[in-house]
Amino acid sequence: MNAPRDASYAEWLAESLQDPQEAAAYIEAAIELEDPAALLLALRHVAKAHGMAEVARRAEVGEKSLFRALSENGNPTIDTLHKVLHAMGLRLSVIPMRG
Structure with a gap:
């Protein structure tokens, strides 16, 4: 992921996180930090990239509930x-811890 110089970081991140591979890697990196706050932030960033209202609709979760859950x-x-x-477009999976 290389951010172009003429785009803001937030815009670049939102665009990048629309790609399922990038989103999965971003969330995985947050999981590896073993910090629940970092995971919630990553999930929030990915949801915002996909449009919070649209994610809430597809997930059949109220918008307020989604905002609260990812706050x-x-x-x-x-x-x-x-x-x-x-x-x-993602799913939860479990892998063995790296030795």
Whole structure:
């Protein structure tokens, strides 16, 4: 991912995170930090890149509920997490920890 010099970082990030491969790598990097706040931030960035209202609609979750779940103090359920990821073309998976 190389940001062009004439675009703002936020615009570039939002555009990049529309690509499922980039979004998955971004979320995976946040998971590797082992910091729930970083994961929520990454999920929020990806959801914003896909349009929060559209993600909420596809996930069949209320917009306010989605904003609350992905907020700094959010604590989404596994069901909400699954629905939101699916709405963005992603899925949750588990892999062995690296030795």
